[in-house]
Amino acid sequence: MLQNKNVLLGVSGGIAAYKACALTSKLTQQGANVKVIMTESATKFVSPLTFQALSRNPVYTDTFDEKNPKKIAHIDIADWADIAIIAPATANIIGKMANGIADEMLSTTLLATQASVYIAPAMNVHMYAHQAVIANMKKLESWGYHFIEPGAGYLACGYVGKGRLEEPETIIETIKNHQAGSALFSGKKVLVSAGPTRENIDPVRFFSNRSSGKMGFAIAEAAANMGAEVTLVAGPSQEEISNNNIKRIDITTAAEMYEAMLKYYNGSDIVVKAAAVADYRPKETYAGKMKKQAGDWNIQMERTNDILQTLGDRKENQFLVGFAAETSNPLDYGKKKLKKKNLDAIVINNVAAEGAGFSGDTNVVTYVNKQDETKNLELASKQDIANKIMQFISNDMKGETM
Ligand code: CTP
Numbered sequence: 001m002l003q004n005k006n007v008l009l010g011v012s013g014g015i016a017a018y019k020a021c022a023l024t025s026k027l028t029q030q031g032a033n034v035k036v037i038m039t040e041s042a043t044k045f046v047s048p049l050t051f052q053a054l055s056r057n058p059v060y061t062d063t064f065d066e067k068n069p070k071k072i073a074h075i076d077i078a079d080w081a082d083i084a085i086i087a088p089a090t091a092n093i094i095g096k097m098a099n100g101i102a103d104e105m106l107s108t109t110l111l112a113t114q115a116s117v118y119i120a121p122a123m124n125v126h127m128y129a130h131q132a133v134i135a136n137m138k139k140l141e142s143w144g145y146h147f148i149e150p151g152a153g154y155l156a157c158g159y160v161g162k163g164r165l166e167e168p169e170t171i172i173e174t175i176k177n178h179q180a181g182s183a184l185f186s187g188k189k190v191l192v193s194a195g196p197t198r199e200n201i202d203p204v205r206f207f208s209n210r211s212s213g214k215m216g217f218a219i220a221e222a223a224a225n226m227g228a229e230v231t232l233v234a235g236p237s238q239e240e241i242s243n244n245n246i247k248r249i250d251i252t253t254a255a256e257m258y259e260a261m262l263k264y265y266n267g268s269d270i271v272v273k274a275a276a277v278a279d280y281r282p283k284e285t286y287a288g289k290m291k292k293q294a295g296d297w298n299i300q301m302e303r304t305n306d307i308l309q310t311l312g313d314r315k316e317n318q319f320l321v322g323f324a325a326e327t328s329n330p331l332d333y334g335k336k337k338l339k340k341k342n343l344d345a346i347v348i349n350n351v352a353a354e355g356a357g358f359s360g361d362t363n364v365v366t367y368v369n370k371q372d373e374t375k376n377l378e379l380a381s382k383q384d385i386a387n388k389i390m391q392f393i394s395n396d397m398k399g400e401t402m
Pocket of ligand 1: 279306
């Protein structure tokens with residue numbers, strides 16, 4: 001997997017810099033071409049000569065020490081790299097990356113690169129838990145940077161806790177697994193629906209539901225990160241997408257979602273219907289704002305189309321996944337929906353459970369496929385749940401058991 005890959009290894013100034021030597025050596029043993037950039041502080045811990053000998057390439061420490069007059073080194077290396085690894089990543093380099101600061105060779109190159117970037121932090125336990133560091137890591141994660149969490153144990157500063165650079169073997173394994181995952185759906189077209197729909201009563205009022213769109217957006221991001229070409233049909237939502245492989249189509253009503261889903265259905269390989277579609281809409285939509293009157297106001301509602309049912313009825317080769325939002329007997333109701341709507345799998349969501357449901361950042365779900373194999377996903381972030389769901393879909397499509 002790393003054979004002939006161009007790997008930029010950024011070493012920043014922490015005591016764990018010595019472990020980056022072993023990492024360089026292991027990367028070259030796996031056939032990677034490694035170029036090392038060190039910050040000035042890193043050179044206080046390990047000599048650039050060590051990395052030069054291990055990588056068999058010149059080591060870069062100074063943006064202005066241009067070795068080849070025909071090239072600008074930081075842009076050249078930024079373009080050359082397939083993968084960038086920052087190990088160890090100090091709080092300082094993480095802070096600079098999160099704020100677009102480019103004041104030495106490593107931060108400047110990282111700002112210019114389009115490569116997948118893996119960050120392996122190492123620092124004191126209290127620094128790692130500091131709000132500023134947490135906020136910077138969250139920001140970087142939302143931009144698509146990947147973190148390799150530090151391990152817990154005895155730290156060089158004397159503390160015992162989380163902050164120890166992950167072992168070089170584990171860093172390499174994590175990157176290899178991630179790279180393998182990022183090709184899981186390459187060449188596949190994935191259609192996802194997310195969010196609520198709004199059914200208008202008049203120009204100022206509508207019926208809707210509590211869906212935030214977070215789960216569906218996370219599915220779209222997970223599929224795109226695994227190499228799929230994704231179309232996301234989204235109801236009104238505050239969520240934003242960061243992956244360029246996602247084509248977002250904004251709709252408002254169930255009828256608009258129906259049109260959009262049918263338009264893209266035929267060309268899709270996988271369809272995940274995470275949206276919370278209104279089952280009813282007002283029979284009449286008033287052109288002007290309704291003025292209040294004496295007595296009650298009765299609004300007559302009519303059924304919307306069941307989009308998922310239509311997709312199930314017209315299914316050809318698509319792998320069709322529905323969601324079920326339930327407040328009681330989730331497994332029973334969910335399995336019934338799987339059969340009735342002719343699905344390949346269903347994600348059952350007990351919206352009444354602690355940490356589950358519409359608006360939060362976490363979820364608890366059960367994935368059931370049409371062979372009736374069941375997988376419970378415990379409380380986790382919607383991103384983690386989305387990654388697992390896509391993994392299950394991939395396994396099911398290959399006919400592998402869960
Ligand atoms: N769904 C849909 N169109 C609708 C209603 C629901 O496509 N008009 C889809 C949802 O996107 C979801 C699945 O059907 O993937 C199940 O939605 P849910 O609201 O749980 O169930 P319903 O089918 O509406 O059934 P019930 O109201 O009986 O729970």
